[in-house]
Amino acid sequence: MSTDRKTIRAVIHGRVQGVSYRAWTKKRADLHGVAGWVRNRPDRTVEALFSGPAAAVDALLAECRRGPFAARVDDIAVTQAEPFEAEGFEILR
DSSP: OOTTEEEEEEEEEEEOSSSSHHHHHHHHHHHHTOEEEEEEOTTSOEEEEEEEEHHHHHHHHHHHTTOSTTOEEEEEEEEEOOOOOSOSEEEOO
């Protein structure tokens, strides 16, 4: 795998459930060509896995710090993750 690729796990804190955050994240990931997934967690945070070219992952993460119009992002906890081998981006239930 190229060193230009990056995989991270992000846990987004704030008002991020019930504001279309997951659908917005999928659209933005598709636009950036980033693979992975996004899901709601029981603690009212949103968790996502982003994998792709480092610049694209970084750009998507920067957008997630703002989120969609109705969201309020207070913090994003980011950790490195194992490489994600699948293609595409999906919303997990």
